Amino acid sequence: xxxxxxxxxxxxxxxxxxxxxxxxxxxxxxxxxxxxxxxxxxxxxxxxxxxxxxxxxxxxxxxxxxxxxxxxxxxxxxxxxxxxxxxxxxxxxxxxxxxxxxxxxxxxxxxxxxxxxxxxxxxxxxxxxxxxxxxxxxxxxxxxxxxxxxxxxxxxxxxxxxxxxxxxxxxxxxxxxxxxxxxxxxxxxxxxxxxxxxxxxxxxxxxxxxxxxxxxxxxxxxxxxxxxxxxxxxxxxxxxxxxxxxxxxxxxxxxxxxxxxxxxxxxxxxxxxxxxxxxxxxxxxxxxxxxxxxxxxxxxxxxxxxxxxxxxxxxxxxxxxxxxxxxxxxxxxxxxxxxxxxxxxxxxxxxxxxxxxxxxxxxxxxxxxxxxxxxxxxxxxxxxxxxxxxxxxxxxxxxxxxxxxxxxxxxxxxxxxxxxxxxxxxxxxxxxxxxxxxxxxxxxxxxxxxxxxxxxxxxxxxxxxxxxxx
Ligand SMILES: Cc1ncc(COP(=O)(O)O)c(C=O)c1O
Numbered sequence: 001x002x003x004x005x006x007x008x009x010x011x012x013x014x015x016x017x018x019x020x021x022x023x024x025x026x027x028x029x030x031x032x033x034x035x036x037x038x039x040x041x042x043x044x045x046x047x048x049x050x051x052x053x054x055x056x057x058x059x060x061x062x063x064x065x066x067x068x069x070x071x072x073x074x075x076x077x078x079x080x081x082x083x084x085x086x087x088x089x090x091x092x093x094x095x096x097x098x099x100x101x102x103x104x105x106x107x108x109x110x111x112x113x114x115x116x117x118x119x120x121x122x123x124x125x126x127x128x129x130x131x132x133x134x135x136x137x138x139x140x141x142x143x144x145x146x147x148x149x150x151x152x153x154x155x156x157x158x159x160x161x162x163x164x165x166x167x168x169x170x171x172x173x174x175x176x177x178x179x180x181x182x183x184x185x186x187x188x189x190x191x192x193x194x195x196x197x198x199x200x201x202x203x204x205x206x207x208x209x210x211x212x213x214x215x216x217x218x219x220x221x222x223x224x225x226x227x228x229x230x231x232x233x234x235x236x237x238x239x240x241x242x243x244x245x246x247x248x249x250x251x252x253x254x255x256x257x258x259x260x261x262x263x264x265x266x267x268x269x270x271x272x273x274x275x276x277x278x279x280x281x282x283x284x285x286x287x288x289x290x291x292x293x294x295x296x297x298x299x300x301x302x303x304x305x306x307x308x309x310x311x312x313x314x315x316x317x318x319x320x321x322x323x324x325x326x327x328x329x330x331x332x333x334x335x336x337x338x339x340x341x342x343x344x345x346x347x348x349x350x351x352x353x354x355x356x357x358x359x360x361x362x363x364x365x366x367x368x369x370x371x372x373x374x375x376x377x378x379x380x381x382x383x384x385x386x387x388x389x390x391x392x393x394x395x396x397x398x399x400x401x402x403x404x405x406x407x408x409x410x411x412x413x414x415x416x417x418x419x420x421x422x423x424x425x426x427x428x429x430x431x432x433x434x435x436x437x438x439x440x441x442x443x444x445x446x447x448x449x450x451x452x453x454x455x456x457x458x459x460x461x462x463x464x465x466x467x468x469x470x
Contacts, residue, residue: 047108047225048293055103056286071283072096093271098282102255104289105245108224109237111257115267116282120220120240121147122275123254127216127236128156128185130269131262135160137181139213141168141199143192145240148218152187168197169329174204178211189218190229191333194345196221196320198329201336205233214262220244225296226339236262243371244342247288247295251281295412299342302415307344309419315426320345342410343371348426361428363421371409 043049056069064070075091088094102114117123128151132138140152140163152163164181166173168188177183186208190199205215216236217229223244229237239245241253256266270276277285307321319326322333323340333340348358359367410418 044107050107051104051289051292054107055100069097069100069283069286071279073279092274092276095276095279095282097279097286098277101277101282101285101289104286105224105239105241105255106257108289108292109257110228110230111237111263112260113263114255114257115263115270116241116253116255116277116285117270118254118275118277118281119252120145120218120238120242120254121151123238123240123256124148124187124218125151125155126270126273126275127238127256127266128152128161128187129159129273130266131214132156132161132184136184137162137164139164139166139174139177139183139186141166141188141192141197143168143195143197144189145193145218145220148187148189168192168199169332171200171203171207174207178207178213183208183211183213185214185216187216187218189221190227190336191221191322191341193221194320194343196322196327196341196343196345198322198327198332198336200329200332201227201229201232201234205235209233216256221341221343222337223292223296223341225293226300226341227337230258232336235259241285244296244299245289245292246281246285247292248284249368249370251278251284251288253277253281253285296339296342298412299410300339302410302412302418303342303344304340305415306410306419306422307346310344310346310422313423313426315349316346317349318347344410357428358425361425363424 044053072095074095077088077090079085079089088096098116102116105116106112106114115123117126128138138152138156138161140149142165152165156163162181164173164177164183166177168190174186186204188199188204190201191197192199199217201215201217208215214236215234216238217234218238218240219227219229220238220240220243222229224237224239236256236258238256239254241255242251245255246253256263304321304323307319307324310316311319311324311326321327321340321344322330322337324330327333348355350358
């Protein structure tokens with residue numbers, strides 16, 4: 001059998017993530033609480049090396065000398081006789097390329113097991129359906145990815161599953177819900193999309209576990225590098241791998257990581273429902289993960305700089321970034337994250353049309369509804385697409401989110417230029433007739449750069465990658 005169910009294979013290929021203590025590595029990345037075998041090679045105590053090597057040449061069972069992990073494009077596997085029944089028998093149950101990506105994510109999250117699926121939504125839906133019984137009760141938070149909220153509010157009730165929705169910081173409401181109901185699962189993002197609210201993972205995990213409730217943290221905005229949800233006490237960590245993990249806006253994917261027992265329960269249902277990750281997407285995830293630590297470090301630094309820049313700008317009324325002291329859960333973010341991620345959210349002084357003009361005037365960032373991609377900085381106006389739907393307006397108002405809300409998503413491009421263009425766009429009164437193209441963007445970069453305040457500070461920050469991370 002060429003696939004070993006364990007994680008990092010070194011020396012005699014029996015080494016695996018599965019027990020032992022590790023604290024913090026030289027890079028300040030959290031490892032405390034991660035279960036890493038004593039046999040694990042020293043260089044794999046650094047997240048960057050884990051991202052590059054884990055799951056691949058250190059024990060990969062694929063018979064090939066290729067340096068990169070091959071894409072196994074097959075829907076089925078043959079066996080010579082029944083006693084040699086192949087692990088995967090059929091493509092919906094697994095794929096050797098996908099297993100490598102799963103092992104990498106497990107190694108970074110300190111998980112016994114990871115299941116990769118076709119998208120982040122697929123991962124959360126299959127997880128809910130596998131772990132929450134019909135007629136059960138869950139707790140979720142007011143602020144979260146809109147489609148997750150829609151699923152919780154409209155589809156789960158069809159299975160008799162009720163949800164109590166609480167503010168991410170309202171621990172009393174969580175306690176009350178746990179006392180009043182038999183809660184199977186507490187599901188929360190941290191940081192949340194798009195207000196970047198943070199949940200005290202250690203605290204809520206202790207509370208939930210005292211009542212036998214599982215905790216699932218959607219850590220998409222945090223990445224597996226900035227936050228180790230399992231080490232903090234969560235039972236499952238979920239990611240939309242479409243974002244930072246893949247990192248190049250070229251593949252969809254979603255994953256859940258946790259104990260072998262929990263993940264295999266979800267895997268059993270996943271094997272029935274389908275939603276298998278395409279092996280080509282698995283390849284792109286493996287490739288993306290080799291630069292995850294570099295991208296995230298750069299994106300952490302740039303996004304915090306942009307948040308500080310925007311916070312000091314007279315035309316910006318509100319900035320949401322967990323790295324800012326003004327953020328309501330800054331103290332929580334500081335204690336459980338090593339960096340705050342690459343997304344800032346902010347409101348400019350003006351109405352929806354003014355905000356639309358601002359976005360249209362941004363020259364370099366592309367207008368796109370996704371984040372975590374490294375190639376380009378982008379921006380999204382989460383409420384714009386549905387600004388005319390009354391239900392969305394009410395929903396946004398419930399969580400104090402203005403319709404004029406912006407969500408710039410920084411890439412690994414030059415932070416000084418991004419800052420200059422953000423500032424320049426706030427001063428634009430008239431939107432251009434059509435979306436800018438790259439060549440067009442260069443026209444005003446120099447003018448915009450000249451307007452950037454605190455250029456000296458920017459210079460020194462730029463020479464110290466990671467200095468804005470905690
Ligand atoms: C926090 C969060 N979780 C889950 C998802 C869903 O992921 P996907 O788009 O890969 O289905 C998203 C998508 O934006 C998200 O922002």
